Amino acid sequence: MTVNLLDFGAGSLADFCVEIGEKPFRARQLLRWIHQSGVSDVTSMSDLAKALREKLAATSVIEPPRVISDHTASDQTRKWLLSVGAGNGIEMVFIPEANRGTLCISSQVGCALECSFCSTGKQGFNRNLTVAEIVGQLWLANNAVRESSCSLEAQTVLDGNEVTQSSTRSRAISNVVFMGMGEPLANFENVVAALDLMLDDNAYGLSRRRVTVSTSGLIPAMDRLRERCPVALAVSLHAPNDALRDQLVPINKKYPIKQLLAACQRYLKSAPRDFITFEYVMLDGINDSIVHARELVELVRETSCKFNLIPFNSFSGSGYRRSSSESIRCFRDVLMQAGLVATVRKTRGDDIAAACGQLAGKVLDKTNRKK
Numbered sequence: 184m185t186v187n188l189l190d191f192g193a194g195s196l197a198d199f200c201v202e203i204g205e206k207p208f209r210a211r212q213l214l215r216w217i218h219q220s221g222v223s224d225v226t227s228m229s230d231l232a233k234a235l236r237e238k239l240a241a242t243s244v245i246e247p248p249r250v251i252s253d254h255t256a257s258d259q260t261r262k263w264l265l266s267v268g269a270g271n272g273i274e275m276v277f278i279p280e281a282n283r284g285t286l287c288i289s290s291q292v293g294c295a296l297e298c299s300f301c302s303t304g305k306q307g308f309n310r311n312l313t314v315a316e317i318v319g320q321l322w323l324a325n326n327a328v329r330e331s332s333c334s335l336e337a338q339t340v341l342d343g344n345e346v347t348q349s350s351t352r353s354r355a356i357s358n359v360v361f362m363g364m365g366e367p368l369a370n371f372e373n374v375v376a377a378l379d380l381m382l383d384d385n386a387y388g389l390s391r392r393r394v395t396v397s398t399s400g401l402i403p404a405m406d407r408l409r410e411r412c413p414v415a416l417a418v419s420l421h422a423p424n425d426a427l428r429d430q431l432v433p434i435n436k437k438y439p440i441k442q443l444l445a446a447c448q449r450y451l452k453s454a455p456r457d458f459i460t461f462e463y464v465m466l467d468g469i470n471d472s473i474v475h476a477r478e479l480v481e482l483v484r485e486t487s488c489k490f491n492l493i494p495f496n497s498f499s500g501s502g503y504r505r506s507s508s509e510s511i512r513c514f515r516d517v518l519m520q521a522g523l524v525a526t527v528r529k530t531r532g533d534d535i536a537a538a539c540g541q542l543a544g545k546v547l548d549k550t551n552r553k554k
Contacts, residue, residue: 186243188217188225189315189322192379193386203238211385217245218318218386221326247319248273253327263323267292267316271309273364275320277328277356284328285358288320290374291365296399298419298432300464302498303364311370317377321387325356360395362417367396368404378412391415391455397462402438402446413453417460417491418443422470423478431470444486457487458524464493465506465514472510476517489524490515496530 191199193214197207209231216228223246225231225239248265251272255261261277273289294301295308359381361367367374374396380386381394395415398405405416420440422428428435435443447459461483465471479490492515495505506514511527518525 187246187313187315188213188239188243189245189247189319190313192314192376193383199243203242205235205238209235213239214380214383214385218322218325218380218383221322221329246315247323248316250323261327263327265320265323267312269309273312273316273320275324275363277324283357284355285360286321286324286356287360287362288317289363289365290317290361290367290370294365295369296366296432296434298399298421300421300431300466300495300501300503302501305498305500311373312365314373314376314380317373318380321356321359321381325387328356357389358393358395359389360397360417362395362397366399366401368398368401368408371404371407375408375412378414382412382414395460399432399434400438400443400446401434402442405446405450409450409453413450413455415456415460416447416450416454417462418447420461421464423475423482427470427475431466440482444483447486447488451487459486459488460491461488462491462493464495465511466495467504467506467510469503471506471514473513473517476514480518480521480523483523489526490518491526491528493528494530 186199188196188199191210193210196210196213200207200209200213212228212231216222216231222228225243225245226236228236228239231239248267251264251266253261253263259279261279263275264272265275266272271292273292275289276287278285278287289312291311292309293306294303296304298304361374378394378396381389382391391414393415395417396408397417397419399419408414408416419432420428421431422435422440425435425439428440438446451457451459463470463479492511494511495501495503497503497505515525515527
C-alpha cells in the first residue's frame with residue numbers, strides 16, 4: 184500500500200522509516216526535503232542512499248491536492264481552487280503585504296456550522312480534510328510563491344534593475360491562518376497534526392504567534408487546543424448578545440457567549456499572544472449600531488482582546504448588506520474610545536471572490552439539508 188508522506192509528522196515519519204528498515208533519524212532528512220525544499224520526487228533526494236530512495240519510490244508518494252484553477256487579483260491576492268477528489272474542491276488564498284505574506288487555508292470540505300453570512304456555510308458539508316490535504320496547501324503555496332519570486336527576479340534582471348530584498352521578502356509565506364473553508368476545531372486531530380508540521384523546525388518552522396486558528400466557538404476543542412498546541416486564536420464573535428449570535432452563529436445555542444468568554448480566558452493562560460482576536464463581520468442594520476458597540480465594550484471588559492472588524496463581502500443569496508463606511512468608523516471609534524484595540528480588515532481579492540466569507544469551493548453536500 185502506498186502512503187502519502189505529506190500525512191506524516193516527525194513521529195509518524197520516524198515510525199514509517201523503521202517499518203521500511205531504516206533508522207528513525209532519516210525522518211528529519213525527509214521532512215527537510217519535503218517541506219523546506221518542496222520536493223515531490225523522492226528519487227531527487229540526493230543525500231539519501233540509493234537503496235532508501237528506491238524503497239521510498241516503491242512505498243510512498245508526495246501528493247498535495249491538485250490545482251484546478253489559480254487566479255491573481257488586481258491587488259496581487261492569489262486564490263487557488265484545489266481538487267480533493269470525488270468532485271469536491273477547496274480554496275486557499277495568499278495575501279502578500281510589504282512585510283509579510285499570509286496564507287489562508289481550509290480545514291474541511293464545506294462547513295456544517297451554517298453561519299448565516301458565510302458562503303461556505305451555504306454550500307453544505309462533505310468531510311474533514313486529511314493532514315496531507317491541509318499541510319499540502321502550504322506545500323503548494325510555498326512552491327508557487329517560490330516560483331513567482333524566481334520569475335520576478337529573472338524579469339528584474341532582464342529589465343536591468345537591481346532586485347531589492349523587499350521585493351522578494353514581501354512574497355514569502357510568513358503567516359498561516361485557518362480561516363478558509365470549514366471549522367478547524369471540528370477537524371481537531373488532523374488540524375493539530377498539520378499545526379505540528381507547520382511549527383516543526385525541520386519542516387516550515389513557523390512561530391506559534393504567526394499561525395492562527397479561527398473558531399466559531401467549539402469550547403471543548405478550544406480547551407484541547409490550549410493543552411495540545413496553543414497557537415494564536417481568533418474567535419468568530421459577530422454579535423454582542425446571545426439572542427443575535429444565535430441567529431448569526433447557530434453553534435452559540437450550544438456554547439453561549441458567557442461560556443465562550445470563559446474558554447477564551449482559559450486559553451490566554453497558554454496562548455503565544457496576550458490577547459484573543461475577536462472577528463466581527465459588519466452587517467448593515469443587523470449588528471453594527473452604536474448600541475451594539477457599547478454592548479460589546481461591556482461584554483469583553485474582563486477579557487484581553489482585540490477586534491477585527493470585517494466589512495461583509497456579499498455573495499448571491501446572502502440576504503445581507505455591508506455596513507456603510509461611516510457605520511463601521513463609528514462602531515470602531517466606540518470600541519477604541521473604551522480602550523480596546525479595533526482594526527478594520529482591508530478587503531483583499533474581492534474581484535476574484537477571495538475575500539473573507541466568500542470562499543465556497545465545490546462541495547457535494549452530504550448533510551442532505553435543505554438549502
